[in-house]
Amino acid sequence: MEHLLEVRDVTKIYEGGILANHNVNFTVEKGEIHALVGENGAGKSTLMKMLYGLEDITSGHIYMNGEELKFSSSKDAIDHGIGMVHQHFMLVDSLTGAENMMLGLKKTSFISNRKRDIEITNEVAKQYNFDIDAGRRVRDMSVGMKQKLEILKILYRSAQLIILDEPTAVLTPQETEELFERFLDLKKRGMTIIFISHKLNEVKRISDRITVLKGGVTKGTYLTKDVSEEDISNLMVGREISFDYDKPEVKPTETVLKVSNLKYVDKFKVPKISGVSFEVRRGEIVGIAGVEGNGQSELISIITGNMKAIDGQVFLNGKDITHESVGNIRKTGMSHVPEDRMIDGCAPEMTVQENLTVSNIDTFSNKFGMIQNGKVKEFCKRQIEEFNVKTMDENQAIGSLSGGNIQKVIVAREFKADSNLLVLNQPTRGVDVGAISFIHSKILEMRSDNKAILLVSADLNELISLSDRILVMHKGKIVGALNNSPKVTEQELGLYMLGLKKQEGLG
Amino acid sequence: MEKKNRKKFDIMNYFGAIRTIAALLLSMLLVFVIILFVSETPGLAIQKLMLGPLETKRSFFNVIVRAIPLVFTGLGLTLCLKSGIFNISSDASFYMGAVVATAIAISWPLPNIVHQTVLILAAGIIGGLISMLPVIINKYTKVNPVVLAIMANSIFYYFGLSIISTFFLEKSGSWGSYKFPDDARLGTMVKGTSLHYGFVIVIFVTIFVIFLMNKTSFGYKVRVTGSNPAFAKASGIRTGFIILIAQFIGGAIAGMGGAIEMVGVYKRFQWQTQTAYVWDGLLIYMLANGNPTFIPLTAFFIAYLRVGAEIMSRAADLDPEIVTFLQGIIILLVASQRFLYFIKKRHDQKVSLKQAEAEEGGAAA
Incomplete structure (x- = not known):
């Protein structure tokens, strides 16, 4: 049988040699809802951009109905009946819904006919059971309506294959539910849908088959009814090796970080953190688990001073740092390994040496602000050796190193800053196995050195093998505080993460 | 292997x-x-273009004199651009620097050396303040700093011009201000050429910028901020403050350049058209790949070509x-x-x- 779409050995290398997809293979059948899941940075969006003609393919082939596709722009993709709803809306805010519908169409007349446009839009909307106000300007529409308009736009261009890139990320549960009903309706009409998400419950609810991507490589395609959410999450995170460390006995002493009743609401007025309180003491590793998007990133951003809470306090070493600047928080004694190492963790064009010293450069300069080069060089050489960074020398640009080595440089910088609290956000994401176990050993070393460590990770295995206590976040709240000795199981963590199990009386 | x-x-x-x-x-x-x-004489034209400046001592030193303002704007731009802001208001700083220098030279009698020092420093301060404007206005209005910088270039050109026309214009002969007193001018360094003492100052400023950018924690912070502002912020660098100071220093260098050009080369203020040094500065900055060490070299190269072209036009058709x-x-x-x-x-x-x-x-x- 012929597949509607077949992706064979597709590789994509971005400028600067970043490998986003490597020999990706998967097929899509006509009339199915096919989910594409994977962590952030697994290469989902890149793959879809290639399917839609937005990015060119470095090597490999894409076939549709047996015919090879060679797109030079998204127009070609639209002509082949492929439509895409992007993560961020591609609508013109100042135009009405009907005007957005007509944009870029060939058959429109030179002089626009507003009344006719609105009629057509309403007709199409009615045909597919979508409820939108075609005469309203896009900027006055709700997020849910914008989403529907995007899909209608694609339907009106007679697409047979619709790609949806995390369509529910900005929707409320009710809007999501309505959208899913429309999807199932479209499926009945013979439409094929590729649905990208990392919300596993949604994927499980509406998809027929699931393809898992990890680190730019396909991990396989499964029938949705054959796999559980836990199975998918294991495949997404991947666990080729199990970490089993001998943790030395360390008695936690005084409290270093105290978070009390923290609250945060994002710009869509969605509460992201609703009253979180916890403590981290010297000599313990506190892990934070949770399905992505349940408030962990926001929590870390607030603790590290990169975002401001709307309510609640953060204390570091007994000092209120809720409203302090990042620089002052660091001086008070916090180190931070950020989630996205290429954006917040390093300056890719600068050298390893410069990246190693950025947050503590003032300790290397004399009172005139002059950098003591000898001291810096010696420090860098020592760190490169101690952290086993594979680089030509300290003057190589950090962007040319592999992910694992970049991460080691960042970890070296933060761990050597001599602070009491280490905040580690996904410290081993997208890093090779060797670097993972090395970074883990360093984290445990820091624990023995009596540092307080807050660890956020999507890798449950990592959390379980390192943490002394694990806090589970669900919908902006801590729903479980688990003592990790004896070790908790991934299954139990999973139950809390999905909100199926809850401890009462937590913040 | x-x-x-x-x-x-x-x-x-x-x-x-x-x-x-x-x-x-x-x-x-x-x-x-x-x-x-x-x-019609391509051989002669090419020869004059390439070797003309080397023919006489005078024309060779002319190249250096032409290179001096280019080095100043190039170095000034280095600080502005390295901080990640495309602030090309150096022309405003440069022109106003020359205006301030003219004003002080004519209306404020001071002893030799003190006079030059005061007028160059004053020009620097004014130039620096002007250069901060695009960034400050951008913070409150969110207008693109490039647009603001280009607007500043125009506004300060007319502003400076009106100051000269209103207060310092000599009402006889061709358009120009009163003559500068001798104790305000930078003297000739090498007899029989136009090389002035601004050459010494430009060497010091070049060394200062190289040192500042590569050897101090301030320069380091500027580079990190320009290279990846999100990272700089996450590392605790006060990016807003660093950017502002970088603009001030960059503008100050351009302003000093304007003053030195004015009292070094000219006898009176005669700039009736908008200067275009910022575009030359950009060219030099780009050729030097943003490295201040190479800026004197690329400035010399461009000045050499220009002097060569002038000699060529005199000799060939x-x-x-x-x-x-x-x-x-x-x-x-x-x-x-x-x-x-x-x-x-x-x-x-x-x-x-x-x-x-x-x-x-x-x-x-």
């Missing part, structure tokens, strides 16, 4: 420099071809504007990121595929 790897890597490290030189050579070649077509054409091509080639880019792209792809395969091999084993 290891040695071979090292060598290969080094070549790609110098990719930027090789590309710039290739762009220079290619554009020179193009200009030669054009000269061949339009000139060509206009000196041919150099403007040459500059255009150089800018186009240096600025176009895709020029010779395929070499780097191919190299990068090979490296990352190799890496991926090695990692997969490692994971399988």
Whole structure:
């Protein structure tokens, strides 16, 4: 049988040699809802951009109905009946819904006919059971309506294959539910849908088959009814090796970080953190688990001073740092390994040496602000050796190193800053196995050195093998505080993460 | 094996420099071809263009004098651009620096040396403050700083011009201010040439900028902020403050450049048209690949071409504007990121595929 779409050995290398997809293979059948899941940075969006003609393919082939596709722009993709709803809306805010519908169409007349446009839009909307106000300007529409308009736009261009890139990320549960009903309706009409998400419950609810991507490589395609959410999450995170460390006995002493009743609401007025309180003491590793998007990133951003809470306090070493600047928080004694190492963790064009010293450069300069080069060089050489960074020398640009080595440089910088609290956000994401176990050993070393460590990770295995206590976040709240000795199981963590199990009386 | 790897890597490290030189050579070649077509004495024209400045001592020192303001704007732009803001208001700083210098030179009698010092420093401060404006206004209005900078260039040109016309215009003969007193001018350094003591100052300023950018924690913070502002912020650098100070220093250097050019080369203020030093500064900055160490070199190169073109136009049947054409091509080639880019792209792809395969091999084993 012929597949509607077949992706064979597709590789994509971005400028600067970043490998986003490597020999990706998967097929899509006509009339199915096919989910594409994977962590952030697994290469989902890149793959879809290639399917839609937005990015060119470095090597490999894409076939549709047996015919090879060679797109030079998204127009070609639209002509082949492929439509895409992007993560961020591609609508013109100042135009009405009907005007957005007509944009870029060939058959429109030179002089626009507003009344006719609105009629057509309403007709199409009615045909597919979508409820939108075609005469309203896009900027006055709700997020849910914008989403529907995007899909209608694609339907009106007679697409047979619709790609949806995390369509529910900005929707409320009710809007999501309505959208899913429309999807199932479209499926009945013979439409094929590729649905990208990392919300596993949604994927499980509406998809027929699931393809898992990890680190730019396909991990396989499964029938949705054959796999559980836990199975998918294991495949997404991947666990080729199990970490089993001998943790030395360390008695936690005084409290270093105290978070009390923290609250945060994002710009869509969605509460992201609703009253979180916890403590981290010297000599313990506190892990934070949770399905992505349940408030962990926001929590870390607030603790590290990169975002401001709307309510609640953060204390570091007994000092209120809720409203302090990042620089002052660091001086008070916090180190931070950020989630996205290429954006917040390093300056890719600068050298390893410069990246190693950025947050503590003032300790290397004399009172005139002059950098003591000898001291810096010696420090860098020592760190490169101690952290086993594979680089030509300290003057190589950090962007040319592999992910694992970049991460080691960042970890070296933060761990050597001599602070009491280490905040580690996904410290081993997208890093090779060797670097993972090395970074883990360093984290445990820091624990023995009596540092307080807050660890956020999507890798449950990592959390379980390192943490002394694990806090589970669900919908902006801590729903479980688990003592990790004896070790908790991934299954139990999973139950809390999905909100199926809850401890009462937590913040 | 290891040695071979090292060598290969080094070549790609110098990719930027090789590309710039290739762009220079290619554009020179193009200009030669054009000269061949339009000139009746192409041999003489090319010879005068390339070697003219070396023929007399006077013309050679002329090249240096022409290079001095270019170095000032180039260095000033280095600080502004390195902080990540495309603040090209150096022309405003430069012009106002010259106006301030004129005002102090004419209306404030001071002893020799003190007079020059005061007027150069005052020009620097005014230049620095002007250069901060685009960033400050941008913070409150969110108007693109490039637009603000270009507007500032226009506004301060007319502002400066009206100051000169209103207060310092000599009402006789051609347009110009009163003459500067001798104790306000920078004296001639080498007899029989136009080289003035601004040359010494430019050397000091160059060393200062190189030192500031490469050896101090401030310069380091500027570079981090320009290279990745999100990272700088996450590392606790006060990016807003750093950017502002960088603009001040950059503008101050441009302002001092304006003052030095005015009292070094001219006897009275005569700039009735808008100066265009910022575009020259950008050209020099780009040719130097943003490295302050190379700025005197690239400034000398551009000044050399200009003096050469003038000598050529006197000797042969060509206009000196041919150099403007040459500059255009150089800018186009240096600025176009895709020029010779395929070499780097191919190299990068090979490296990352190799890496991926090695990692997969490692994971399988």
